Amino acid sequence: xxxxxxxxxxxxxxxxxxxxxxxxxxxxxxxxxxxxxxxxxxxxxxxxxxxxxxxxxxxxxxxxxxxxxxxxxxxxxxxxxxxxxxxxxxxxxxxxxxxxxxxxxxx
Numbered sequence: 403x404x405x406x407x408x409x410x411x412x413x414x415x416x417x418x419x420x421x422x423x424x425x426x427x428x429x430x431x432x433x434x435x436x437x438x439x440x441x442x443x444x445x446x447x448x449x450x451x452x453x454x455x456x457x458x459x460x461x462x463x464x465x466x467x468x469x470x471x472x473x474x475x476x477x478x479x480x481x482x483x484x485x486x487x488x489x490x491x492x493x494x495x496x497x498x499x500x501x502x503x504x505x506x507x508x509x
Contacts, residue, residue, distance in 0.1 A: 414484025421469035428468030
């Protein structure tokens with residue numbers, strides 16, 4: 403079970419739960435994958451609703467890898483993600499929110 407206070411989000415792949423977390427290494431991987439000059443620019447895209455499926459996929463891959471998953475983006479293209487595209491987008495948004503939440507102020 404995911405611990406939101408530790409920044410974790412549960413992502414279900416083919417019916418199996420996985421922990422996802424945006425660690426510092428995962429955030430660096432995310433910046434590189436999306437070619438953004440800052441994480442704040444990526445956060446702003448999500449807050450404005452201007453994110454693409456590529457953004458969601460990159461966020462999920464980075465978060466899953468931060469949680470110990472050994473897969474790649476191509477692996478997510480062949481699995482059923484719990485909640486479908488909406489569930490994937492929700493999990494990606496939760497990853498971002500929890501990565502930047504201040505403890506004690508809610509996530």
